[in-house]
Amino acid sequence: MKNALILVFSPLFLIGVFGDEVSVKEGESVTLRTILTEIQSSDVIEWRFNGARLAKISSGSESFTTDVAFMDRLQLDKQTGDLKITNIKTTDSGEYKLKITSIRGSSEKTFSVNGVASADRDEVKSVSVKEGDSVTLNTKIQRDDVIWWRFGPQNSLVAEINRKTENVSTHDGPDGRFKDRLKADFLTGSLTIRNIGKNHSGVYEVDISRSRYTIHKTFSVTVSDKDAVKSVLVTEGESVTLNTSLTEIKTDDEILWKFRGNHIAEIIKADEKFHPYDGPDGRFRGRLKLDNQTGSLTITNTRFTDSGDYEVTISGSKYTVHKRISVTVTGSGSGSGLSAGAVAGIVAFLLVFGAAAAVIYHRRRTTELKSKMxxxxxxxxxxxxxxxxxxxxxxxxxxxxxxxxxxxxxxxxxxxxxxxxxxxxxxxxxxxxxxxxxxxxxxxxxxxxxxxxxxxxxxxxxxxxxxxxxxxxxxxxxxxxxxxxxxxxx
The missing domain is CATH 2.60.40.10 (Immunoglobulins)
Structure with missing residues (x-):
């Protein structure tokens, strides 16, 4: 009877072997989780890759493989035993096996990791924007993901998206620098920084957490002086070029120009598609030209109705930049608007009546200039x-x-x-x-x-x-x- 009681009340530990499939792009990082909250002193955590030992924690000490393929790219969490592999390569694809041994028994967990080839293999994605622009740092998420966006050396939390609870929140940052500037997209997980300033330059990291693993992406954002031209004045009938600030369009770039919310031009570089449109009422018919190298937009033979805000969105695989340029079309010419005959009459009048008439004309001209102001x-x-x-x-x-x-x-x-x-x-x-x-x-x-x-x-x-x-x-x-x-x- 005593033995029976021991069997009933003694802790029961089942041996389990479970598998997760993990897809990670080259250059990204991934954390494979043990789901332990804290390693006990008697626990032994061992990670293997395709059968060979990668890392181990035993009696509070950790050790790593000497395989040069993983040199300086492995990190162990001493509290939980989670394994982080940074700057993933396609050669990292394979089977990762976790074995946890304790006084209660042992368990195993298998992860099948696929390092997906990417044209952009950089561990840190570099993004350059101008002051006053808006930029979106792009990512893709799944149905039940939890996303954290962090900024700077202190890893300050600036945004959080919980797909399960349908909660989205943004934070101003420890010094309030992000106040009223951030937007987190519930559907894509992307983060937009509006009206960006130089104090927003730095490293942004997004952690995309799933049931047994977390994917990490890092962006380095550099903000330079704002464009000299954000507002353009042009005389009616002249041409004006609205610049994207790009020196060359990249293969995966897509550029969209809008006027008052309507599409007026589009570039899809991968398809070699360069299309100007006429506008909703045909006002731009035959008057728009796209630069195939920079994506800049030229409006020819400008009209007064072309005045307003033009928006350009430049989308790549890793980020999206938004710019707005205000165009004002003024009346043709900067003179008083008098005809040639009227001017000749004024000249004759000046010759007859002399300096007094010149003063009268000067006053009239001053009034006209004030009206134009x-x-x-x-x-x-x-x-x-x-x-x-x-x-x-x-x-x-x-x-x-x-x-x-x-x-x-x-x-x-x-x-x-x-x-x-x-x-x-x-x-x-x-x-x-x-x-x-x-x-x-x-x-x-x-x-x-x-x-x-x-x-x-x-x-x-x-x-x-x-x-x-x-x-x-x-x-x-x-x-x-x-x-x-x-x-x-x-």
Whole structure:
């Protein structure tokens, strides 16, 4: 009876042999886990590769193989016995066997590791971006993965995705440098850093944890001075080139150009596909050219309606870079707009009346230049922007019809009966039309609000016209030299 009791209550340890298949790309690292929380003093942990011993922990001490194929690439966790293989090579493919021996018995676990060949074999993926750009560090995940993104020498946690619990969280970092800049993608596990700054340069590591192993990827991000040109002024009819900052497109690169959210050009280098498009309303038909080496986009014979924000997305296997360039197309020529005959008349007038007339003309010219300075309204994303009618010698009356258009589309109007109608679509409740002076306020502005606005005041069959150009920039990314209060009126 005593023996029977001992059999029932003594610890029971079953010998198990289980297998996991692990696929890892060249250059990545992988940790094969024991699932122990802590090694006991009497435990012996042994790892073998294709039958040959790789590593062992016994009585608190560790030893590694002298095989040069794994030289300096093996790490053992002294607490759990997990084995980490860094900078995986295709020659690392094979069977890894774990054997745990303790006073209770022993167990074995087998991992079948496949080192997948990759064109990018670097252990650390290097990414170079410009200040103010956004960059996405790409990765691929499976259904129940848990993903941790870490930054810097302290391995500070900056983002976490738990596919099982459907939780996504980002962190500001120990000094708050990532505040409002990070986005973690639940579907892909990728991490986007928006409006990147130089203090975001450094090493980023992503750990993709699965049931019995963890895959590690490392990215080294270098942030250089921002592009000299983030905002471009061009005279109507001239050509303008929007640069990607690339010197050469890589084999796996894909480049997508957008204007107000619409695809206008695309490059898929692997397929040698270089396609400019006409745009949703055909406005760019025959006027777009792509540089096959750099991916830059040239717009020929520019028009006023080409004003607005252009976005380029450069996607590779390891990262994606996002850039935005604001283009403003001004009226042709920089003079007063007088015809040749009018200029000749002025010259004759000056000859007759002398210096007094020159002073009058100078004052008139100064007034015109001040009017032209009112042509552009630049605001930071989220702010409100008022577009205020400025007509010389004309006052808006209560019976006037008022129409506001954006990119040619009617967005707000006031009828002769004073009734206001908003066709705000993409503005979604963010427009406000003043019934007295006819001004239009755009609230909570977004970069997609950038572009040409047109005000028409209709009275007894006659029309008066104001044109405005609005540019909306990311927070903290308003280009130098672009005032925040100027309005474009003509």
């Amino acid at each position: 009112l042509r552009m309204q630049s605001v930071t994303e989220g702010a409100s922007v008022p577009l205020i009618p400025l007509f010389r010698g004309i006052k808006i009356l209560k019976d006037d019809r008022i129409q506001w258009r954006f990119g040619g589309a009617l967005i707000a109007e006031r009828g002769a009966d004073g009734k206001i109608t908003l066709h705000d679509g993409m503005f979604n409740g963010r427009l406000e039309l003043d019934n007295v002076i006819g001004s239009l306020i755009i609230k909570d502005t977004k970069p997609t609000d950038s572009g040409p606005y047109e005000l028409r005041v209709i009275r007894a069959g006659h029309e008066s016209l104001n044109t405005f150009t609005v540019s909306v920039y990311d927070n903290g990314n308003n280009p130098e030299g672009m005032p925040l209060t100027d309005v474009n009126v003509s």
